[in-house]
Amino acid sequence: MERRLAAVLAIDMVGYSRLVGEDERGTLAAFRRHRKMIFAPAIARHHGRIIKLTGDGALMEFASVVDSVAFAVGVQLALLQDNEGQPEERQCRYRIGINIGDIIPDEEDIYGDGVNLAARMEGVAEPGGVCMSGPAYQQVKGKIDLNFEFVGEKNVKNIAEPVACYHVVMDDKARALASAPSDEEPAARAKSRLKLAATAVVALLVAGGVAFWWQDLLPVDGTAAVGTEKLPLPDKPSIVVMPFANVSGSDDNDHLARGLTDDLTTELSKVSGMFVIARNSAFKVGEEEGDLSRVAQKLGVRYVLEGSLRQAKSRLRVNVKLIEGDTGRSLWAERYDREYADLFEVQDDVIGQIISSLAVKLTRGEENNLARIPTGNLEAYDNYLRAEQEGFYFVDVDTYRRALDYYQQAIRLDPDFADAYAGIARIAVDVWRYDYNFIWTTAVARKIAYDAAGYALNLDPDNARAHSVLALLQLVDKRPVEATQSALRAAEMQPNDPEALANLALVLVHTGNRARAVRELEKALRLDPEPPPPLRLLAGVVYYIARDHERAIPYLEAAQDALPNAEPAPEYLAAAYSHTENLPGAQKAAERLRELFPVTNLTYYGYFYDYWNEVDRLHHIDGLRVAGISEWPFGFEGKEEDRVAGDELRELVKGKTWAGNHKNGAAFMQYFDDSGNTAYRSVNATVTGEVEVNGSKLCQKFEGNFLDRKICGYVYRNREGAGGDWDYVHVSPFALRYFSVSDQ
Template sequence: MEKFKTINQERNKRKLTGILSADVAGYSRLMEENEAVTIRRLDESRRIFGKLVNEYEGRIVDSPGDNILAEFGSVVNAVECAVTIQARLKFYNAQLPENDRMDFRIGVNLGDVIEEDGRIYGDGVNIAARIQTLAEPGGICISRTAYDHVKSKLNIGYEYLGEHNLKNISEPVSVYRVLTNVETPGKVIGEKRFLGSISRKAALAVILILFIAAAGSIGFIIYSRNHQKTEQQTSLDRLAFSMPEKSTIAVLPFVNISGSEDQDYFSDGLTEEIIAGLSRHPDLMVTARNSSSYYKGKPVKIQEVSKELGVRYVLDGSVRQDEGKVRISVKLIDAEQGYNIWTETYDRKKRDILSLQSEIMWLILREVRTRLLDRGREPDFLPDKKDSIEYTETYYILYRCYKERTPDRLKTAKELADKLIETAPDPWVYFMRSSILIALAGPPDNKVSEYLNEVEKDAKAVENLDKGASLAILGQLYLAKYERERVLGYLEKASEYLEKALEYYKKWVEISPDSKNAHFGLGFTLLFLQRYDESAKHYEIGLNIDSRSEVQNFVFMGISYSSPSPTGFLNLERAKMALERASMPPEQNNILAHIYLTLIYTYEDQMDRARIHAKEILRIIPYFSSEAYLSWIPISEETKRYHKELLKKAGIPEKSRFNPFQ
């Protein structure tokens, strides 16, 4: 038996190389629409890739499914080849009917890899594969290491997309989009803006601050600094709940134990199907196939696999085929703790291979989700069609795509919701679709009227299916309409819409008093109406129903409790408990919670705590300044001066080189 080799023993095969990773955008949809045509187009595209990669002195390393992996001795050649490929494919697509066109996304990285038997492995490959997913169809993204080598050597431009936290990569990676239609070679767009994926989320949070502030709900407004301070220390025990980090998992190649190598195709296909299925899930970080396939046919030690691939969990399995039957054995292992979390054996009659592999993949995805993912982020409403595993798991995936709130994820979520509604209309799938449409209504789509009209249609569609779902949709619809009119300056109309939202949420609470989301919706609306005590009450009820609710509900409860009351503030201790809970890992990047805590602790003269949260603000947004922040908040000048003074005392600079909110 071959002695197991660790990555450290392969140092003599390490090298620095240019890596090109590509895949087809919307491949699953194309296959569903016309499998034969899609395969022909893919074969032709592969020929284009192969010819051009060879011309630019590279080589195709692997091309499983719709993926293509190539390496180059020069990263300049890799990027130039990618640009030429996309130009060639664009010309080729222009000659085809629109529905038959196939667009590739390409990612290029310069990184360290391990080479064995003609394959390459390692973080260098993983980074190229991850940044490829950030590219637009027909587009190219490159890493910072690649950019540093090519920025002045090619007749192209670049757009800085910020730092991104990539799956299975420990450090954030700076990413650039390649621009082929700029006049000045080497032109770079966007680098003077605040950088990073965290900053993008922070910017969204700041917009949320504006959203709330405009309704008059900023809690820290002109009260005497001599207001009596409580000495009671904040207890987090009642609101602190552990939330596991994002689950990292590797799927080892399933072992064919049928006694015939001719049967490898089934176990290999099943492995790829499982990896693809798990990778659809935003809450799972799945090691790329290129990395895990290194272990095929080799004796492995799970703990060593865990360390080498940087994962906590490992999925392992085997396939046996005999006389028209298939037995698939699976085990999910916690490599850190060294024990099996789950084992299962599936016995099936041998039938259509793709159908069987898909069935097993959905079963495994359900078990992995149930055992590994954070139950505190379960969907608030599950569809009624619980007898279909594929339907339910697709709903979980669309829900978590929606929660990530990036344009690409939101569009994926809408596509999944449309597919589920077409399969079997469900009131809470309609509700999720309406939430997605409202989130999509702003930039970059800017289709506010069109999307809000669709939401109104969804509310009518479910009225006879579930009255609560219809009221929930109407409530969020009128909140969205309120915000649109408020931003446009039509305050009277905005006020009417806010009252309509209040009406619908009150009706929802009346018919569903045990629904946490009915109370959260009502509490949120009351917050805009500056009825802070009522708002706080409904947030308390909702969080008592489900104390593991989403973090923004703790933030809004904190805002309500830190708002003015006849005796000073409503309840600063409860405000601090809620906001501290909202700023705990893994929500430590919640900028709104840190801003409020900085203001509260500075007001109370608890400067050690205030400075802790001020440092967190500057970690999340390095160019944060009170001047930039307050320029976005429509509150009185006197209140702004007071906030500025509090933030300055906590260590927040008054000005910065860049304004991250522009």
């Protein structure tokens, strides 16, 4: 049986059961925050490792007793600061016990008297204090500048002889020890300083004046362009999380490896003191470039995180390495052999190690956000990962349905899974905004989007995606002030998220703040230098509305090529070409738009974009007109003398039935009562609504269609017999219909 001498440390939260009983969510969040922001960085700094977590504490092993004591002192003083301002009964305090002795390693655990005695010392320690066994004290005495208090020999459980116990005194010496830099940090950073000595750099002082990180060479200037070969380094620690390799030997675990990559990227994106490349660019450049230094150069970051994942039944092995991009030097590496149920603990530790290695200062809000776990149900989490990897924006019906099915399965398994509700809201808002009726009617989609986003925010008030969805809903609902507030909140919660920043840009450009909209968009594009097609489309739209047509066109062209079935791409491209006096380009894009949306017409866009300010709406419609888009569907132009108006038009919609065909030959019937109600029926739809005559206009509103807007058109006598032997022609933004009238 293998034995070895080791320094063992046991740590446990005082009054954990009481605290959980009074405030379970708050206590668990505090414990996670402590593990991630206090314990994990200190463990790395002092060469320790967590052997196992014990619910409200942990068992750790250190290379030396000196390291274990330095860790314990630093942790207790950091926890003291963390508790400041909290009522005493809500403070989370810990006891720490330290021993040195024989241990017996057994796979990922350790046993023996050395372990047992450390646990007994933890029980002797005072809340917020550190207690050492006599053997540990003898090893550390004279090697570390601390004061110790002998508290006598104690009889402890399962130990035959009384044990001498020593408390570490938390005085000025302890505070001096906790604030001193570690031995290896100055050497590593001295190397960096020598390398940058010829360059003008600025040192940022953090953590009470004892630790430094050095600014990167060049600031972001907002001019990143698609496909640039070398980007300037940001003025804060910058990183890309490369796709984790699935080395399990089965493709079934691909989603788990990708999910780990995505989650690490998302969590780091919440930290305002970092610059984090979007996952899309990480995956794309990772596939193109095998060399990590080339990846770092192409994405314009200083650090690269890479790793692998292997799953065998309930066990996980995760290897992670943090690398300096320009030198290839490893700053930190770790191997985790854990149960699958410990996946979130692995993520927490990796995040903590990165933040510690790069000396990033977190706000209290960021600490709390990083401490939140998405769900306690791993099967729900697995379904959520699968949904996320289906993709968003302008995708096909089957993809939307698969993603929705995964989100709904996740919610069935965990009804409090905020991120899954936010995912459903994201799909619903697209269905509503673009009037897609293939999954829900627009009225149902609007309600689902509002309800799901609201539920997500009730569960997690800081959910960035839910705030972004609310912003889009409020924008189209003509509530610009609320839309701006929601979009700003989303960007505040995830300052490195291109989706949140691009949505903010869209809201800002529609509410008249063009200059800031462009700045926020360029931040999004810098974070995602190889943007996916939906972001290219959104970028083109923002540049176009901001009147920068020349910059809009390349993004719109790229989006049209990548999203051949997305109507907005040729729509905006046709108008942008018109405003740059490229008539052939405008006409070609308009022809593509008519292929995708045969009834396309200027009247439709006039109603559809009624939430735009009038100047921008007219600018857009003028551009489409120059490109050749007609005023009404299929280029219909009725003669003034044939238009039915006033009382004659009222008679056509009072207790009457219309029967006829659409322009494409599809049959329809529409019924009108005497009170302004109507019902429409065709092979594909049955809807009810309201109707009114306004002069020569026939105005209708069908609940659940066309964003619930009222739309108007005209009725003409069909003197020329177009479309068949019908008496009238009805033209509206949606259709050209030929019909005759009968009494009900």
